[in-house]
Amino acid sequence: GDSVTQMEGPVTLSEEAFLTINCTYTATGYPSLFWYVQYPGEGLQLLLKATKADDKGSNKGFEATYRKETTSFHLEKGSVQVSDSAVYFCALMRVEGGSQGNLIFGKGTKLSVKP
């Protein structure tokens, strides 16, 4: 079945460091890919998305490119801030083949950014 694998955390970085959180997926067809973020004490918020191969999603300085050849959707940010400390979830959505658009999540990667 469809699945999402993302790098184990926690990830601890200093402010202004470069961030990469790896995400790979297994799916039939052409899923849409998402990154959701969960700040402490809050719900899940969409960070960015990409719906087809080679699409780049971007938001708040974060970027991820849909790579079909490597089935990956790695999250990157050039310079992290303390306020980026959160748990990041990679997810896919398959909308064909009878699926009703439900998301399949990775386990989440906790990011802590130190000043």
Next chain:
Amino acid sequence: EPEVTQTPSHQVTQMGQEVILRCVPISNHLYFYWYRQILGQKVEFLVSFYNNEISEKSEIFDDQFSVERPDGSNFTLKIRSTKLEDSAMYFCASTTGLAGWLFFGEGSRLTVL
């Protein structure tokens, strides 16, 4: 900005009791979902709901669970007889269409003792 709201934010209950978690999806959304996240684990799909009926459900969503949209604005998840392993954060989500991204509520934390 429109948002999905959930109540209660935290509920503590005894094993075997019934629990109802409530959600108000965004008003023009058509698809509604419940997900759960057991502490330290993945966010897992429970059920999707469209046109006043369940459109898809996971293996987790057994006969102890039910969903309802009683009045056109609320979307509820009922657990008939709670078990210890039902302790989790339950997230409601909604979207306009199948290809849209999901908007999540802040979650309802259920603790079963």
